[in-house]
Amino acid sequence: MKILVTAKRVPDPETKIKVNADGTGIEEAGIKWVVNPFDEIAIEQALRIKEAQGEAEVVIVSVGSSDSQEQLRTGLAMGADRAILVSADNPDPTVVSRILEKIVEKESADLVILGKQAIDDDSNEVGQMLAQRLGWPQATFISELEIADGGGSATCVREIDGGLETLSFPLPAVITADLRLNEPRYASLPGIMKARKKPMEEIDAASLGIELGRSVTIVSVEPPPERAAGRVVKNVDELIAALQGEAKVL
Numbered sequence: 001m002k003i004l005v006t007a008k009r010v011p012d013p014e015t016k017i018k019v020n021a022d023g024t025g026i027e028e029a030g031i032k033w034v035v036n037p038f039d040e041i042a043i044e045q046a047l048r049i050k051e052a053q054g055e056a057e058v059v060i061v062s063v064g065s066s067d068s069q070e071q072l073r074t075g076l077a078m079g080a081d082r083a084i085l086v087s088a089d090n091p092d093p094t095v096v097s098r099i100l101e102k103i104v105e106k107e108s109a110d111l112v113i114l115g116k117q118a119i120d121d122d123s124n125e126v127g128q129m130l131a132q133r134l135g136w137p138q139a140t141f142i143s144e145l146e147i148a149d150g151g152g153s154a155t156c157v158r159e160i161d162g163g164l165e166t167l168s169f170p171l172p173a174v175i176t177a178d179l180r181l182n183e184p185r186y187a188s189l190p191g192i193m194k195a196r197k198k199p200m201e202e203i204d205a206a207s208l209g210i211e212l213g214r215s216v217t218i219v220s221v222e223p224p225p226e227r228a229a230g231r232v233v234k235n236v237d238e239l240i241a242a243l244q245g246e247a248k249v250l
Contacts, residue, residue, distance in 0.1 A: 001056040001151040003046040004109040007075045008036040009068040010120040023220050035071045038115025041177040044184040046113050047079045049147055057081050061103055063088050063096050069200065076195035077187035088205035092216040097129035102208045104134060109172065110151065116141050116176040127176035137169035143180040
C-alpha cells in the first residue's frame with residue numbers, strides 16, 4: 001500500500017505576523033516556518049496505517065519553494081519513507097490540486113491524506129479539488145479512520161454541523177484530516193539522523209505539463225483591527241447595567 005501525504009510550509013502559529021510595506025502579503029523576515037499542523041496530523045495517520053499494515057510506504061509531498069525541504073525533513077524524521085518537493089512559485093489551491101493529481105498518478109498511490117486546510121490561507125480546497133480531478137471517493141474533516149479488507153476499503157467518521165457522519169468507501173481515495181484524528185508524534189533523535197539519508201526527489205512544476213497560472217489574485221492584506229481594552233466593574237449590579245445599557249446583550 002502506498003500513501004501520499006502533503007506537508008505545506010507555513011508560519012509558526014506562535015509567530016507574530018506583520019503585513020509587508022506594500023500591503024500585498026506578510027513580512028517574512030524573522031518568521032519561524034513549520035509543517036502545517038493539519039498536515040502533521042495527516043502524516044501521523046499515514047504512519048499509523050503503515051505500522052498497522054506492515055508493508056505500506058509513506059511518501060510526503062510539498063509544493064512550493066526549495067525552503068520547504070526543511071518541512072519535508074521533519075516528516076521524514078517522524079518516519080516517512082521518502083519525500084517529493086515540487087518547485088512552484090506561489091501556487092494557489094487550484095494549481096496545487098493540478099500538481100498533486102500528476103504526482104498521485106506518477107506514484108500510483110492507493111490513498112492520499114491531506115490536512116483539511118492550511119493555517120496560512122485557510123482555503124480548505126485542495127483535497128476536494130484533487131478528489132474531483134482523480135474521480136476518487138473523498139472524506140473530509142475526518143476524526144476517525146479505519147482501513148479494512150487488507151487495504152482495499154476505508155471507514156471514516158467525519159465531523160459535520162449536525163454531529164458525526166460515518167462513511168465507508170473503496171480505495172483509492174482522498175482523505176482530509178481534522179484536529180481530533182490523532183496527536184502527532186515528535187521526531188526522535190534517531191529519526192532525525194535517518195531523515196538525512198532518506199531520498200528527496202525534486203521536480204520542477206513546469207515539467208508536469210499543466211497550467212500553472214493562478215486563478216486567485218491577492219489584492220491586499222491588512223491586519224485585523226485592534227481589540228478595544230476592557231474595563232473592570234465594581235460589582236454585579238454594575239456588570240448587569242453595562243450588559244443591558246452598553247453591550248445590549250440582555
